Amino acid sequence: MKRIGLLPRIIIAILLGILIGAFMPNWFIRIFTTLNEVFGNFLGFAIPLIIIAFIAPGIGEIGKGAGKFLGLTAGLAYLSTIVAGILAYIAASSLFPVLLGNTVKSGAYDNPGETTLAPFFELEIPAVMGVMSALVLAFTLGLGMAAIKGNSLKNIMIDFRSIIELVISKVIIPLLPLHILGIFANMTQGGQVQTIMTVFGKVFVLIIALHLTMLVIQYTVSGAISRKNPFAMLKGMLPAYFTALGTQSSASTIPVTLERAKRIGVREKVADFSVPLLATIHLSGSTITLVSCAMAVMYMNSLELSFGLILQFILMLGVTMIAAPGVPGGAVMAALGLLDTMLGFDGTMLALMMALYLAQDSFGTACNVTGDGAIANAVDKLTANK
Template sequence: MKSFGLLARIVVAILLGIAIGSVANEWFIKLFATFNGLFGNFLGFVIPLIILGFIAPGIGSMGRGAGKLLGLTGLIAYSSTIIAGIIAFFVAKNIYPTLLSGQSLQAFSDPSEGLSTSFFEVEMAAPMGVMTALLLSFVIGLGIAAIKGNTLLHLTEEFRDIIHLVIEKVIIPLLPFHIFGIFANMTYAGQVTTILSVFAKVFVMIIILHLLYLIVQYTIAGSLSKENPFVMLKKMSPAYFTALGTQSSAATIPVTLKRTKSLKVRESTADFTVPLLANIHLSGSTITLISCALAVVFLQGETVTFGSIMPFILMLGVTMIAAPGVPGGAVMAAIGLLETMLGFGPTMVSLMIALYLAQDSIGTACNVTGDGAITSITDSISKRRNITETDQAEA
């Protein structure tokens, strides 16, 4: 089953959903609409727990060290992630009106319009609101860092492990069935043609954006280290292709570390930054999330201003800290923000998940390849400022 990865299962789910939705009767569609309703409610229940379970220990463990190298790496990584989101916004804002012309249909202004409803619903109230979970995560995480509380840190880490298991053993395995139900329902309602056309166009745009942003990252890194950026990119290509297969930044760390050390950076710097960046540098995932989110918004015939998207991008960079090392972890961590800050409803969230997971491995590949550039930039700056391995964060 491992060889039949999540991407393959998502593709099969989409194809089967389209095929079966075109011939199925209403009873069958309602059956999966019921499953989707239950799954969506459970997802809403667990989102605040995901935020609390991953952000609190992430901030707590990162903030415990006062090392200059930690601060420098974190600042550069966060800046890279935010810049990636801003670029994705402006590209989508200017390209979508032409790229997706004719697909912002009035009939599609409400994505749930025309879809079959479920047989019954089961309310699953979330234990807290998304913003409450975010604030509580910050308070707990910063508190752990301030008091260096080992007991509380271990408690939050164990809670993170529980949530990780929920994602890995429950949510991820059920996602293909959820996506199957969504596409079967949309096919039955006559909306799938628009969605597939958007999928294809957005997919190509995201790949191009990833590659261009990697060139930007390595151009900056090369200018600081006096190396050819394209030679650096070639050296990092094994990490890129490994990530395509693993769909996990964490699982690719050994390859990323080995290839990063070939960029003529200090080994001590690479040993410290690469594992850290695997959790906090998500430029590729951010490009994907912003591009997909704006595509879903565009389908509604709505627009998003820079003033409204910027807080979302800033929060996104924080929310994905220590995102679970499982396929689709970034979009799972971002669902709460999509709902509260961009007003996504259940159907829009489902479309967002499908759009994101269809190319999750490519976003991960961009993340880990960019880690080499961030490490090189960090190393170049730290050399000039005489920051050595003795300045690294203490565990």
């Protein structure tokens, strides 16, 4: 299975879960329900650690560097991420009542807790701290490391991040397909799987359309700033887009993104600085996916979908995803704490979010890295005299 990519494994897990839920006896399904219970508790334990490990060293590393270049690049990246989230909210709030209304109102997803099977036993794994405490601690440590000259704590936090990345890549990600298998087996047994799969398909199409729309917006604005043809620049960045589709990693795509950014006219010193930084902090495609998927899950569960609540989520998301692209599915892992505390997601909803997100992870990454070229071009023009 290690030779099979994560997306194929998730697809296989979903199909197996549907088959098991449809044809196997309840006692057999309860085995996977029990595994889900244990995995879900371990994930709850890991979420505060993931937040600290990603955010604290990420802010600390960003805090050093090239002064105005750093501030301008980070500011444009954050602005792009926020605009992407708001775009996703507008599209989802406008289209979900039409796209998902009949599906959800059919009643197939009503009261899922009453139809799912109970685990054989429960294993409590308390988190070392609450999610909000982890967020505040991460911001405090990150800003403190950025302010002081010493590197001792920063090196410790970088090592801690490496450990958590190993936990994600060696434990959470390998077990995630099994977790999703159990979720879908339980939902199939409870008669909810048809609703979920219909929602998956519709949300996936909307997300891809929003990715393309966001790229057009980014390059139109960047082209207007630099007086370049936006579509010619976008065409020049397509090799980076298709490379990211294959690698599913912003970091792995940096050499191609860097070369293409220079090809579209970004000065070498600007490209060399901005592209590696943007690979870490610019996540417009991932934000579109997370906001769209979160709103779909909330819509299915009849949770509040106010603009104020989603805007708070978007604003925090732009910060908490810093340094997340370094691990597979890192963006959704970094967002789990916010989904829990700000949007009220339970274990099943978090599992659905991970399945939805990872199903299109490569497209979100491709949108992220392609947009990096637009921001690098804007930074180049705005610092032309530097």
